[in-house]
Amino acid sequence: MLGPAAGMAVTQPGVSPAFSSVWRCAVRGLAGQSEKGLFPLRVPEAGEAARAILENPRAASPLRRFIACPDLARTVVSRLGNSQDAESTGRRPAAVLECEPGPGLLTRTLLNAGSQVIALESNNAFLPDLEALKKKLNGQLEVVHCDFFRLDPIGVGTMRPPIMYSERLFENLGILPVPWTADIPLKVVGIVPQRRERNLLWKLLYALYERSSVYKYGRIELNLFVSEKEYKTLVAKPGDPRIYQTLSVLWQTACDVQLLHMEPWSSFLTNSRNGGLSIPKSVLLQNDHLCLVRMTPRKNLFTGSLITTNSSIFILMVKQCLAKSSTKLVDKLNLWSSNSGKNLLRQLEIPEHVTTGSLYPEEYKRLFEAMEQSNEFDQSWLYDDSLENSRGVIF
The missing domain is CATH 1.10.8 (Helicase, Ruva Protein; domain 3)
Structure with a gap:
């Protein structure tokens, strides 16, 4: 159980004070370099990552996709541009919130690049290895049992655990809100679940315009793998009624939408027991790739007559x-x-x-x-x- 304690910046059991201290320096924009681990972490090969997923029966459900290729992990880290941002601004790079790291191949690559990482993992099967990795580092990694894409659940009745609200998550990690016009305080990286992809894009969109959920803490930058079909919708322009939709207008109004990388579906490992891509052929005909898309909220989004209340x-x-x-x-x-x-x-x-x-x-x-x-x-x-x-x- 998580529960805040009065007068403490970090209240979740197991959250390291070192991580909280480094985080507070990062969001306040203090000069300095990221604190790295004591030694370079070995990044497992794709075969090792596959065994970690498929040999653990608890990791089989629900269907997920993972980065299991070291080259792809390095590409993602380079596209995030954390180290380049730090060099150009002279400030600490934004911390990275990694969604569903699974066997942790991308996690290790991020850590080796010097990023402060918050790993949000919903499956108990992957938590022991992530926690063991955390113990090897000096406050550079934090591990939380939750699902980013199910933060702040709406509705009543039974909700799938683990249940987490962004206010509690950020308070437990010692994350403080920054002004909307300040620098990017946090970069989110992950793969949007295919079966809920459109719904999740809508959920994030409403949170952004309302400045609720994670956006209460500033202009959170999303770096998400989405299907090629949804990427084309996000960047569509007037004149093509097939793909220029409400989502196109709203995301482009709110964010700078940038394609960072395109990768074939086959490059991603799934936890499907039959080893397939788990994608209908009809979808593959129009979606050859997953697209890593950066969505950076605009500083001037709320400077006119458009405000959170309207x-x-x-x-x-x-x-x-x-x-x-x-x-x-x-x-x-x-x-x-x-x-x-x-x-x-x-x-x-x-x-x-x-x-x-x-x-x-x-x-x-x-x-x-x-x-x-x-x-x-x-x-x-x-x-x-x-x-x-x-x-x-x-x-």
Whole structure:
């Protein structure tokens, strides 16, 4: 059981004071180099990682993918750019929160590169080796039994353990919030579970716009492997109604979205007992790769009329507009406020003939901010029937 103790920065049993001290220096941006382990850690070969997964019956469920190739691990670490960031700024690099490390091949590569690592592992089968690795280091690694993608569960009834809330997790680790416009305090790296991929992208998106969950602590940077299909949606531009969707607009508005690396599905190890990729052939036809995508929240996201208290309204507006991307934007605006659309578009210098599917993300934000400042839009459009069950996702 986890439980905070009064007056203590670190309250989880087993959390090292050394790690907490190094973390606090990192988030406050103090100059200095990362504290490395006492010796270079040996990175296991792919075959060793495979045996660690497949020979342990407790590691077989649910289906997961792992980085088991040393070359891929080194590529991921180099793309994260932690050491380059430290050299260019003269500050400690951001700590890395690694999701579901499993046998720990990437963990060791990160540690050898000098990163401070918080390993969040949900499967008990992998915890003993990670804890043993932690004991060899001087506060450079922390291990927590939880699942990043199930942080802050929503709903009632039975929830799959381990259950963890970000506020408790960060408090136990001694992680303090920083201003939104400060440097990146934490880099998250992991593989998004395929079966819940779209839902998880929505969950993270809502948390970002609400500045809730991990985003209460600053502009947390995500470095996540997602399917090629979802990557194309994240970076889609107007003009292609097949892939330019609400997610495209909202992620591009909130973040700088950057492709760091593409890797074939076959490069990743699974815990499937039959040794297959566990991907339907229909999916492989349009998804040849997993894509490592960096999503860095924008410093100026909340500097205009868009704020956390009305961000859900912005999300609903974009959803309504892109429900049918061939609709003329002026017609949609006139439905929300009779005969006001033409004047609003003229004010924003947006052509009257433009459709909702041809509006760029930055234009959607400008449009929303203009509506917020206008007396002609009273938000009655929020009660449109199409908004029923507005989130449309299960977390």
